[in-house]
Amino acid sequence: MGPNTDMGREAPVSLPASDPDPQASLGELFRSSWDDLVRLATFLTGSVPTAEDLVQDTFLRFGAGRILPDDPGRYLRTSVVNATRSYHRRRLLERRHRPGLPHPGLDHPSELWDILDRLSRRQRTALVLRYYLDLPEDDIATILHCRPATVRSLVKRGLAHLREELSP
Amino acid sequence: MTEPENANGERLRAMFLDAAAHIHPTRPVPETTATSAPTPRTAPLRLTFGLAVCVAAAVGITFAVHPWGSAGANHSTSGTGGSGALLTVESNGAVDLRAPDTGAILSTLVGPSPVDSRGRHLSDPSAVSAAHQVAYIAYDRPSPVIESCRIAAGLIAVNEILSRSHHDDDLDDSRWGYQPRVQLLF
Numbered sequence: 001m002g003p004n005t006d007m008g009r010e011a012p013v014s015l016p017a018s019d020p021d022p023q024a025s026l027g028e029l030f031r032s033s034w035d036d037l038v039r040l041a042t043f044l045t046g047s048v049p050t051a052e053d054l055v056q057d058t059f060l061r062f063g064a065g066r067i068l069p070d071d072p073g074r075y076l077r078t079s080v081v082n083a084t085r086s087y088h089r090r091r092l093l094e095r096r097h098r099p100g101l102p103h104p105g106l107d108h109p110s111e112l113w114d115i116l117d118r119l120s121r122r123q124r125t126a127l128v129l130r131y132y133l134d135l136p137e138d139d140i141a142t143i144l145h146c147r148p149a150t151v152r153s154l155v156k157r158g159l160a161h162l163r164e165e166l167s168p
Numbered sequence: 169m170t171e172p173e174n175a176n177g178e179r180l181r182a183m184f185l186d187a188a189a190h191i192h193p194t195r196p197v198p199e200t201t202a203t204s205a206p207t208p209r210t211a212p213l214r215l216t217f218g219l220a221v222c223v224a225a226a227v228g229i230t231f232a233v234h235p236w237g238s239a240g241a242n243h244s245t246s247g248t249g250g251s252g253a254l255l256t257v258e259s260n261g262a263v264d265l266r267a268p269d270t271g272a273i274l275s276t277l278v279g280p281s282p283v284d285s286r287g288r289h290l291s292d293p294s295a296v297s298a299a300h301q302v303a304y305i306a307y308d309r310p311s312p313v314i315e316s317c318r319i320a321a322g323l324i325a326v327n328e329i330l331s332r333s334h335h336d337d338d339l340d341d342s343r344w345g346y347q348p349r350v351q352l353l354f
Binding site for chain 1: 187
């Protein structure tokens with residue numbers, strides 16, 4: 001299951017809100033959303049192994065939870081974004097104490113990674129959620145804990161920042 | 169959003185899609201069979217209902233037990249289901265058996281101003297208790313001491329005395345085995 005290409009608002013990670021068998025729904029959710037969440041985390045962190053670690057941690061916390069969210073896909077997506085935010089904070093702290101710490105490499109370096117690395121973390125997250133997951137501004141605002149106007153500003157500034165790289 | 173921004177957005181979207189096609193997780197999807205499923209949202213409701221039932225049962229049990237000192241409490245002691253009595257000690261040293269519900273004196277085991285076996289006046293009682301049909305009373309004067317007093321024939325005997333006293337105004341304590349006395353324990 002890949003990202004939507006028809007400008008739809010449905011996120012790649014989705015599951016019926018109510019499932020009669022939580023165990024089966026959890027397993028199905030895990031199998032169906034693993035790749036998409038890893039891709040999302042990869043866009044946000046720039047590293048596939050790191051993304052896999054974060055997504056796996058997210059699933060572990062999700063499986064250990066006592067309450068099944070109404071929208072597990074949305075919950076997992078938000079959890080992964082939060083996990084990447086914590087990862088970036090931890091990386092920032094590590095670099096502060098170890099300036100020579102190498103950046104996790106990419107298996108398939110491309111122009112996109114260079115572009116994303118030039119953005120601030122919040123701009124990068126906003127652009128990924130907006131143009132990869134095609135999420136509406138309200139959902140992005142919920143994930144980023146900010147107002148929709150702030151999301152519009154982040155997206156606009158991010159695109160402006162990448163104007164030269166993105167221009168054909 | 170301006171036209172160039174839209175174009176840049178579309179360009180960025182295309183780059184995301186192209187890059188996503190090249191991102192392949194290196195690890196297989198972990199098995200989830202051993203993972204315990206989260207509890208659905210309906211579970212807290214069932215838990216709440218269960219707790220409410222437990223609380224209701226506890227309240228019912230609390231109100232169903234006999235009052236302290238009632239027939240139920242003394243049933244095992246008497247073995248015959250007497251009405252029971254409270255053992256009390258007055259400030260003047262008298263030891264009484266009282267009705268648990270009204271506080272009326274059923275009988276007096278030790279009269280006011282008791283004396284011990286050496287003829288000393290006991291006063292300032294501080295505590296009273298009973299076990300195995302023997303009452304124990306702590307007096308502070310003339311010196312701290314614990315005296316014992318047999319509850320003649322036990323609580324049932326006292327109740328029998330009380331019940332018969334309704335029909336016999338000339339109640340003789342010695343006749344019914346009611347012989348209050350004080351003896352020194354130490």
